[in-house]
Amino acid sequence: MNFYPSTTIVNRLVEIEVERMLPTADEVTVRMNQEVSPVQVIARAKRNQGFTILNGSELLNVSAEDVPKYLAVEEGTTVRKGDPLLVRKGRFGRKQEVVAPFSGILIQVRRGYLLFERQPRLLELRAMVPGRVSNLNPTRGASIKTWGTQIQGVWGSGREGYGTIKVLTNSTKGVP
Structure with a gap:
Protein backbone atom coordinates (compact mmCIF):
# COMPACT_ATOMS: atom_id res chain seq x y z
CA MET A 1 0.00 0.00 0.00
CA ASN A 2 1.35 3.42 -0.95
CA PHE A 3 1.46 6.31 1.52
CA TYR A 4 0.85 9.81 0.17
CA PRO A 5 1.37 12.59 2.74
CA SER A 6 -1.26 15.33 2.56
CA THR A 7 1.15 18.10 3.60
CA THR A 8 2.68 20.44 1.04
CA ILE A 9 5.84 22.31 2.05
CA VAL A 10 6.80 25.58 0.33
CA ASN A 11 10.28 27.11 0.80
CA ARG A 12 10.68 30.49 -0.92
CA LEU A 13 13.87 31.47 -2.75
CA VAL A 14 16.25 28.71 -1.74
CA GLU A 15 19.32 27.20 -3.37
CA ILE A 16 18.32 23.84 -4.80
CA GLU A 17 20.66 21.07 -5.95
CA VAL A 18 19.07 18.77 -8.52
CA GLU A 19 20.78 15.45 -9.25
CA ARG A 20 20.32 14.27 -12.86
CA MET A 21 21.77 10.78 -13.38
CA LEU A 22 21.39 7.84 -15.76
CA PRO A 23 22.04 4.26 -14.59
CA THR A 24 25.01 4.34 -16.98
CA ALA A 25 26.06 7.00 -19.47
CA ASP A 26 28.19 6.65 -22.56
CA GLU A 27 28.89 10.37 -22.67
CA VAL A 28 28.53 13.20 -20.15
CA THR A 29 28.31 16.41 -22.18
CA VAL A 30 28.80 19.05 -19.46
CA ARG A 31 31.74 20.14 -17.29
CA MET A 32 32.07 21.49 -13.74
CA ASN A 33 30.71 25.02 -13.16
CA GLN A 34 29.13 25.14 -16.63
CA GLU A 35 25.88 27.11 -16.94
CA VAL A 36 23.05 24.93 -18.30
CA SER A 37 19.54 25.54 -19.60
CA PRO A 38 16.56 23.27 -18.83
CA VAL A 39 16.52 21.74 -22.33
CA GLN A 40 20.28 21.16 -22.54
CA VAL A 41 21.39 17.52 -22.88
CA ILE A 42 23.82 16.73 -20.05
CA ALA A 43 24.36 12.99 -20.68
CA ARG A 44 23.68 10.33 -23.32
CA ALA A 45 23.49 6.55 -23.20
CA LYS A 46 22.62 3.76 -25.60
CA ARG A 47 20.10 1.24 -24.29
CA ASN A 48 20.05 -2.29 -25.65
CA GLN A 49 16.65 -3.12 -27.14
CA GLY A 50 17.08 -6.88 -26.98
CA PRO A 120 20.26 0.39 -29.47
CA ARG A 121 18.04 3.34 -28.56
CA LEU A 122 19.73 6.63 -27.68
CA LEU A 123 18.65 8.14 -24.35
CA GLU A 124 19.31 11.82 -23.75
CA LEU A 125 19.19 13.21 -20.22
CA ARG A 126 18.27 16.90 -20.07
CA ALA A 127 19.12 19.29 -17.23
CA MET A 128 15.41 20.14 -16.64
CA VAL A 129 16.43 23.24 -14.60
CA PRO A 130 18.51 26.33 -15.35
CA GLY A 131 21.64 26.56 -13.23
CA ARG A 132 25.31 25.69 -12.80
CA VAL A 133 26.88 22.21 -12.73
CA SER A 134 27.96 21.67 -9.11
CA ASN A 135 28.99 18.02 -9.16
CA LEU A 136 30.00 15.73 -11.99
CA ASN A 137 29.75 11.97 -12.21
CA PRO A 138 31.65 11.17 -15.43
CA THR A 139 29.90 7.81 -15.84
CA ARG A 140 26.31 8.85 -15.03
CA GLY A 141 25.47 12.58 -15.15
CA ALA A 142 25.65 15.71 -13.01
CA SER A 143 24.18 17.73 -10.15
CA ILE A 144 22.94 21.24 -10.91
CA LYS A 145 22.58 24.11 -8.44
CA THR A 146 19.84 26.62 -9.07
CA TRP A 147 17.69 29.14 -7.18
CA GLY A 148 13.94 28.88 -6.88
CA THR A 149 10.96 28.13 -4.73
CA GLN A 150 10.93 24.56 -3.54
CA ILE A 151 7.49 22.98 -3.36
CA GLN A 152 7.37 19.51 -1.84
CA GLY A 153 4.23 17.50 -2.39
CA VAL A 154 2.93 14.46 -4.18
CA TRP A 155 1.85 14.50 -7.80
CA GLY A 156 2.84 12.52 -10.84
CA SER A 157 2.05 11.97 -14.49
CA GLY A 158 4.68 9.33 -15.26
CA ARG A 159 6.71 11.85 -17.27
CA GLU A 160 9.30 14.55 -16.68
CA GLY A 161 8.76 18.23 -17.25
CA TYR A 162 9.85 21.66 -16.17
CA GLY A 163 8.32 25.10 -16.14
CA THR A 164 7.10 28.03 -14.15
CA ILE A 165 4.24 27.69 -11.71
CA LYS A 166 1.98 30.73 -11.98
CA VAL A 167 -0.06 32.03 -9.07
CA LEU A 168 -3.59 32.50 -10.40
CA THR A 169 -5.10 33.98 -7.24
CA ASN A 170 -4.14 35.18 -3.78
CA SER A 171 -7.49 34.01 -2.47
CA THR A 172 -7.77 30.87 -0.39
CA LYS A 173 -11.25 30.26 -1.84
CA GLY A 174 -10.01 28.74 -5.09
CA VAL A 175 -9.50 29.68 -8.69
CA PRO A 176 -12.33 31.63 -10.37
Whole structure:
Protein backbone atom coordinates (compact mmCIF):
# COMPACT_ATOMS: atom_id res chain seq x y z
CA MET A 1 0.00 0.00 0.00
CA ASN A 2 1.35 3.42 -0.95
CA PHE A 3 1.46 6.31 1.52
CA TYR A 4 0.85 9.81 0.17
CA PRO A 5 1.37 12.59 2.74
CA SER A 6 -1.26 15.33 2.56
CA THR A 7 1.15 18.10 3.60
CA THR A 8 2.68 20.44 1.04
CA ILE A 9 5.84 22.31 2.05
CA VAL A 10 6.80 25.58 0.33
CA ASN A 11 10.28 27.11 0.80
CA ARG A 12 10.68 30.49 -0.92
CA LEU A 13 13.87 31.47 -2.75
CA VAL A 14 16.25 28.71 -1.74
CA GLU A 15 19.32 27.20 -3.37
CA ILE A 16 18.32 23.84 -4.80
CA GLU A 17 20.66 21.07 -5.95
CA VAL A 18 19.07 18.77 -8.52
CA GLU A 19 20.78 15.45 -9.25
CA ARG A 20 20.32 14.27 -12.86
CA MET A 21 21.77 10.78 -13.38
CA LEU A 22 21.39 7.84 -15.76
CA PRO A 23 22.04 4.26 -14.59
CA THR A 24 25.01 4.34 -16.98
CA ALA A 25 26.06 7.00 -19.47
CA ASP A 26 28.19 6.65 -22.56
CA GLU A 27 28.89 10.37 -22.67
CA VAL A 28 28.53 13.20 -20.15
CA THR A 29 28.31 16.41 -22.18
CA VAL A 30 28.80 19.05 -19.46
CA ARG A 31 31.74 20.14 -17.29
CA MET A 32 32.07 21.49 -13.74
CA ASN A 33 30.71 25.02 -13.16
CA GLN A 34 29.13 25.14 -16.63
CA GLU A 35 25.88 27.11 -16.94
CA VAL A 36 23.05 24.93 -18.30
CA SER A 37 19.54 25.54 -19.60
CA PRO A 38 16.56 23.27 -18.83
CA VAL A 39 16.52 21.74 -22.33
CA GLN A 40 20.28 21.16 -22.54
CA VAL A 41 21.39 17.52 -22.88
CA ILE A 42 23.82 16.73 -20.05
CA ALA A 43 24.36 12.99 -20.68
CA ARG A 44 23.68 10.33 -23.32
CA ALA A 45 23.49 6.55 -23.20
CA LYS A 46 22.62 3.76 -25.60
CA ARG A 47 20.10 1.24 -24.29
CA ASN A 48 20.05 -2.29 -25.65
CA GLN A 49 16.65 -3.12 -27.14
CA GLY A 50 17.08 -6.88 -26.98
CA PHE A 51 17.29 -9.77 -29.42
CA THR A 52 14.88 -11.47 -31.79
CA ILE A 53 15.13 -14.93 -33.31
CA LEU A 54 13.69 -15.42 -36.80
CA ASN A 55 12.95 -18.93 -38.08
CA GLY A 56 14.47 -18.60 -41.55
CA SER A 57 13.66 -22.14 -42.66
CA GLU A 58 9.98 -21.68 -41.82
CA LEU A 59 9.77 -18.20 -43.37
CA LEU A 60 11.32 -19.40 -46.66
CA ASN A 61 9.81 -22.89 -46.49
CA VAL A 62 13.21 -24.58 -46.89
CA SER A 63 15.22 -26.99 -44.74
CA ALA A 64 17.36 -25.56 -41.92
CA GLU A 65 20.53 -26.71 -43.73
CA ASP A 66 19.58 -24.69 -46.84
CA VAL A 67 19.05 -21.35 -45.07
CA PRO A 68 22.72 -20.20 -45.38
CA LYS A 69 22.45 -20.51 -49.20
CA TYR A 70 19.79 -17.78 -49.25
CA LEU A 71 21.52 -15.24 -46.97
CA ALA A 72 21.57 -11.75 -48.50
CA VAL A 73 23.87 -10.38 -45.76
CA GLU A 74 26.77 -11.81 -43.78
CA GLU A 75 26.78 -12.41 -40.04
CA GLY A 76 27.78 -9.27 -38.16
CA THR A 77 26.26 -6.95 -40.77
CA THR A 78 24.22 -3.93 -39.68
CA VAL A 79 20.91 -3.71 -41.53
CA ARG A 80 18.02 -1.26 -41.62
CA LYS A 81 14.35 -2.12 -41.26
CA GLY A 82 13.12 -3.54 -44.56
CA ASP A 83 16.54 -4.65 -45.85
CA PRO A 84 16.50 -8.21 -47.27
CA LEU A 85 18.02 -10.86 -44.99
CA LEU A 86 17.13 -13.94 -47.03
CA VAL A 87 16.37 -14.06 -50.76
CA ARG A 88 15.12 -17.16 -52.57
CA LYS A 89 14.77 -16.95 -56.33
CA GLY A 90 11.89 -18.94 -57.72
CA ARG A 91 10.59 -19.89 -61.11
CA PHE A 92 9.73 -17.36 -63.78
CA GLY A 93 11.85 -14.62 -62.15
CA ARG A 94 9.80 -14.54 -58.96
CA LYS A 95 11.59 -14.26 -55.67
CA GLN A 96 10.75 -14.68 -52.02
CA GLU A 97 12.33 -12.36 -49.44
CA VAL A 98 12.60 -12.22 -45.68
CA VAL A 99 13.28 -8.62 -44.64
CA ALA A 100 14.65 -7.17 -41.41
CA PRO A 101 11.71 -6.41 -39.09
CA PHE A 102 13.70 -3.53 -37.54
CA SER A 103 17.15 -1.96 -37.70
CA GLY A 104 19.92 -3.92 -36.04
CA ILE A 105 22.71 -6.47 -36.49
CA LEU A 106 22.47 -10.02 -37.82
CA ILE A 107 24.47 -11.78 -35.09
CA GLN A 108 24.46 -15.38 -36.31
CA VAL A 109 22.69 -18.03 -38.37
CA ARG A 110 22.42 -21.51 -36.84
CA ARG A 111 20.14 -24.48 -37.63
CA GLY A 112 17.89 -22.32 -39.82
CA TYR A 113 17.43 -19.59 -37.20
CA LEU A 114 18.66 -15.99 -37.52
CA LEU A 115 19.70 -14.26 -34.28
CA PHE A 116 19.07 -10.57 -34.69
CA GLU A 117 20.04 -7.78 -32.24
CA ARG A 118 17.89 -4.65 -32.28
CA GLN A 119 19.62 -1.33 -32.83
CA PRO A 120 20.26 0.39 -29.47
CA ARG A 121 18.04 3.34 -28.56
CA LEU A 122 19.73 6.63 -27.68
CA LEU A 123 18.65 8.14 -24.35
CA GLU A 124 19.31 11.82 -23.75
CA LEU A 125 19.19 13.21 -20.22
CA ARG A 126 18.27 16.90 -20.07
CA ALA A 127 19.12 19.29 -17.23
CA MET A 128 15.41 20.14 -16.64
CA VAL A 129 16.43 23.24 -14.60
CA PRO A 130 18.51 26.33 -15.35
CA GLY A 131 21.64 26.56 -13.23
CA ARG A 132 25.31 25.69 -12.80
CA VAL A 133 26.88 22.21 -12.73
CA SER A 134 27.96 21.67 -9.11
CA ASN A 135 28.99 18.02 -9.16
CA LEU A 136 30.00 15.73 -11.99
CA ASN A 137 29.75 11.97 -12.21
CA PRO A 138 31.65 11.17 -15.43
CA THR A 139 29.90 7.81 -15.84
CA ARG A 140 26.31 8.85 -15.03
CA GLY A 141 25.47 12.58 -15.15
CA ALA A 142 25.65 15.71 -13.01
CA SER A 143 24.18 17.73 -10.15
CA ILE A 144 22.94 21.24 -10.91
CA LYS A 145 22.58 24.11 -8.44
CA THR A 146 19.84 26.62 -9.07
CA TRP A 147 17.69 29.14 -7.18
CA GLY A 148 13.94 28.88 -6.88
CA THR A 149 10.96 28.13 -4.73
CA GLN A 150 10.93 24.56 -3.54
CA ILE A 151 7.49 22.98 -3.36
CA GLN A 152 7.37 19.51 -1.84
CA GLY A 153 4.23 17.50 -2.39
CA VAL A 154 2.93 14.46 -4.18
CA TRP A 155 1.85 14.50 -7.80
CA GLY A 156 2.84 12.52 -10.84
CA SER A 157 2.05 11.97 -14.49
CA GLY A 158 4.68 9.33 -15.26
CA ARG A 159 6.71 11.85 -17.27
CA GLU A 160 9.30 14.55 -16.68
CA GLY A 161 8.76 18.23 -17.25
CA TYR A 162 9.85 21.66 -16.17
CA GLY A 163 8.32 25.10 -16.14
CA THR A 164 7.10 28.03 -14.15
CA ILE A 165 4.24 27.69 -11.71
CA LYS A 166 1.98 30.73 -11.98
CA VAL A 167 -0.06 32.03 -9.07
CA LEU A 168 -3.59 32.50 -10.40
CA THR A 169 -5.10 33.98 -7.24
CA ASN A 170 -4.14 35.18 -3.78
CA SER A 171 -7.49 34.01 -2.47
CA THR A 172 -7.77 30.87 -0.39
CA LYS A 173 -11.25 30.26 -1.84
CA GLY A 174 -10.01 28.74 -5.09
CA VAL A 175 -9.50 29.68 -8.69
CA PRO A 176 -12.33 31.63 -10.37
